[in-house]
Amino acid sequence: MAYTVPKLKDFSPAALDKAVAEFLSALDTESVGVQIESERKVFRDRWQGRKNGLLTQVNDLWLKTAPTDAKRDVGQRVNVLKSRVAETIEKLRPSVSATAVVKGLSLRTEVGQPTAYGDSSLDISLPGIRRPIGAEHPIIRTMNEIIGVFRNLGYSIAEGPVIETDYYNFESLNFPPNHPARDTQDTLFLANQESKPPRERLLLRTHTSPVQIRTMEKLKPPLRILIPGRVHRNDPPDASHSPMFHQVEGLAVDTNITFGDLKGTLDHAMKALFGSDVKTSFRPSFFPFTEPSAEVFVSCFICGGSGKRGADDAPCRPCKQAGWIEILGCGMVDPNVFEFVKRNGYDPEKVSGFAFGMGVDRIAMLKYGLDDLQLFFQGDVRFLEQFG
Numbered sequence: 001m002a003y004t005v006p007k008l009k010d011f012s013p014a015a016l017d018k019a020v021a022e023f024l025s026a027l028d029t030e031s032v033g034v035q036i037e038s039e040r041k042v043f044r045d046r047w048q049g050r051k052n053g054l055l056t057q058v059n060d061l062w063l064k065t066a067p068t069d070a071k072r073d074v075g076q077r078v079n080v081l082k083s084r085v086a087e088t089i090e091k092l093r094p095s096v097s098a099t100a101v102v103k104g105l106s107l108r109t110e111v112g113q114p115t116a117y118g119d120s121s122l123d124i125s126l127p128g129i130r131r132p133i134g135a136e137h138p139i140i141r142t143m144n145e146i147i148g149v150f151r152n153l154g155y156s157i158a159e160g161p162v163i164e165t166d167y168y169n170f171e172s173l174n175f176p177p178n179h180p181a182r183d184t185q186d187t188l189f190l191a192n193q194e195s196k197p198p199r200e201r202l203l204l205r206t207h208t209s210p211v212q213i214r215t216m217e218k219l220k221p222p223l224r225i226l227i228p229g230r231v232h233r234n235d236p237p238d239a240s241h242s243p244m245f246h247q248v249e250g251l252a253v254d255t256n257i258t259f260g261d262l263k264g265t266l267d268h269a270m271k272a273l274f275g276s277d278v279k280t281s282f283r284p285s286f287f288p289f290t291e292p293s294a295e296v297f298v299s300c301f302i303c304g305g306s307g308k309r310g311a312d313d314a315p316c317r318p319c320k321q322a323g324w325i326e327i328l329g330c331g332m333v334d335p336n337v338f339e340f341v342k343r344n345g346y347d348p349e350k351v352s353g354f355a356f357g358m359g360v361d362r363i364a365m366l367k368y369g370l371d372d373l374q375l376f377f378q379g380d381v382r383f384l385e386q387f388g
């Protein structure tokens with residue numbers, strides 16, 4: 001008769017040991033009968049199943065009903081049972097060497113089940129199984145398009161760590177100590193950093209800008225780099241926010257770089273990305289690491305800038321009927337930022353430069369006409385295979 005977990009009336013150590021011994025003996029006896037993967041799953045569900053598994057019953061019938069003074073004794077034994085069940089199930093997992101035994105032309109797959117060819121035998125004259133080749137994720141594809149535009153302008157690629165120090169993410173980029181972006185409302189800090197000096201504390205980078213400093217520490221001017229990468233902010237996921245998103249940032253440093261160079265470069269890049277007939281508009285803005293700073297808008301490439309779509313003049317949603325879409329932030333590198341890398345040739349009296357950054361996810365949403373950012377990260381094959 002199959003083992004069932006008994007209700008306990010006696011919680012004395014001796015009675016508990018007896019109940020444990022019976023449980024373990026049943027575990028061993030039943031595990032002997034497990035040969036193939038399907039039997040292993042049945043065994044696993046019977047012993048470990050969350051709803052009605054025997055371990056759950058032990059929890060309910062022994063631990064929960066135990067008198068307070070016996071709870072510790074019971075708890076220790078339940079933990080032993082849990083690990084013994086887990087060990088037993090793990091041992092039953094077939095290994096490649098144990099099961100992929102070729103006998104003539106008959107073999108079993110790694111998981112110990114008959115092969116798809118049926119009847120446990122393999123016909124080696126059949127054609128092989130074609131494995132479909134994946135496609136670029138729409139975010140990566142958009143990122144690569146942006147990279148391609150700037151590579152043609154002579155930019156090289158720079159990358160850096162996703163886990164950053166406060167120094168690279170904030171301090172060296174001219175963020176004042178009490179800037180709101182440093183608040184945990186916006187930034188995901190790693191735990192247990194309190195004993196470190198503030199500038200050494202680790203966080204998930206909130207932008208790709210730390211790579212600007214890291215690159216300027218390594219390479220002397222002139223410099224033209226593009227920085228693609230993943231960044232994190234403490235934003236709950238919704239249609240337009242995600243705790244994880246992607247940026248591409250650019251930095252150009254040389255002697256005599258002006259705001260005119262910045263405008264010309266970005267106007268060219270926007271036309272290359274969104275079509276040669278888009279117009280660009282630069283509007284004053286503020287970023288801690290650039291001065292002056294601007295936001296760049298492109299004329300809406302969906303409605304052509306009219307704010308209306310189709311024969312019935314329906315309102316254009318992507319540009320909110322404004323005819324313009326904000327694409328990126330930019331500006332001339334603040335001399336205070338150069339001060340941090342002055343020793344490597346970036347004397348703010350001698351060099352100047354511009355920087356810009358854009359959100360890849362938003363651009364991908366605009367390009368593919370999506371209204372929910374989460375689609376990119378849910379891993380739904382039905383969505384992703386449309387980009388194959």
Ligand SMILES: [Zn+2]
Nearest residue numbers: 300303316319
């Ligand atoms: Zn529009």
